Amino acid sequence: DAKTTQPNSMESNEEEPVHLPCNHSTISGTDYIHWYRQLPSQGPEYVIHGLTSNVNNRMASLAIAEDRKSSTLILHRATLRDAAVYYCTFAGGTSYGKLTFGQGTILTVHP
Amino acid sequence: SAVISQKPSRDICQRGTSLTIQCQVDSQVTMMFWYRQQPGQSLTLIATANQGSEATYESGFVIDKFPISRPNLTFSTLTVSNMSPEDSSIYLCSVEVPKAIYGYTFGSGTRLTVV
Numbered sequence: 353d354a355k356t357t358q359p360n361s362m363e364s365n366e367e368e369p370v371h372l373p374c375n376h377s378t379i380s381g382t383d384y385i386h387w388y389r390q391l392p393s394q395g396p397e398y399v400i401h402g403l404t405s406n407v408n409n410r411m412a413s414l415a416i417a418e419d420r421k422s423s424t425l426i427l428h429r430a431t432l433r434d435a436a437v438y439y440c441t442f443a444g445g446t447s448y449g450k451l452t453f454g455q456g457t458i459l460t461v462h463p
Numbered sequence: 464s465a466v467i468s469q470k471p472s473r474d475i476c477q478r479g480t481s482l483t484i485q486c487q488v489d490s491q492v493t494m495m496f497w498y499r500q501q502p503g504q505s506l507t508l509i510a511t512a513n514q515g516s517e518a519t520y521e522s523g524f525v526i527d528k529f530p531i532s533r534p535n536l537t538f539s540t541l542t543v544s545n546m547s548p549e550d551s552s553i554y555l556c557s558v559e560v561p562k563a564i565y566g567y568t569f570g571s572g573t574r575l576t577v578v
Binding site: 386394395396397398401439450451452453454456 | 567
């Protein structure tokens with residue numbers, strides 16, 4: 353099965369940028385890279401997804417390596433509300449409909 | 464994006480009993496997914512439920528333990544049968560938003576404690 357590897361935890365200060373890395377060396381050519389975050393006592397929330405090109409939305413940016421074996425979620429200015437567990441997953445292509453979650457990164461944001 | 468209503472939000476159950484969790488979506492979706500999140504752990508896919516066909520279970524999950532119904536395009540249930548304390552987890556349903564513009568949407572989960 354496709355697998356992702358993320359650091360267990362990261363810390364940031366409020367209003368600073370945060371770069372959350374993810375390795376996914378077994379990704380297939382048709383799998384989309386998805387990022388979700390989970391706040392305590394809530395279900396995961398969609399953040400962003402992409403296939404090959406870098407992507408931007410109102411929440412974050414996604415930088416995808418040229419060989420697609422890694423990606424980085426970028427929060428441009430962290431806020432206290434961004435403190436959560438961030439999951440990098442695959443969807444579509446060979447794993448259509450099936451999100452395979454790794455252990456995720458616990459992001460702590462300091463005021 | 465789709466809005467999911469999941470019930471109950473939490474429950475405490477006796478071992479040996481069963482609990483049925485409901486997932487209602489505010490729009491028609493082809494595929495619905497059920498996940499389990501054990502305490503302090505990540506999410507694991509239990510099964511995929513398509514309307515009009517049998518659910519497809521992931522390795523380690525069986526229909527007798529986790530029967531699923533999918534009577535229409537907006538509703539699904541997951542039953543946790545013959546529960547034991549090891550079944551204490553958060554159970555979540557998820558749907559794929561059409562055209563995947565917003566990715567997958569998750570319900571808020573059902574926190575199950577088996578005593």
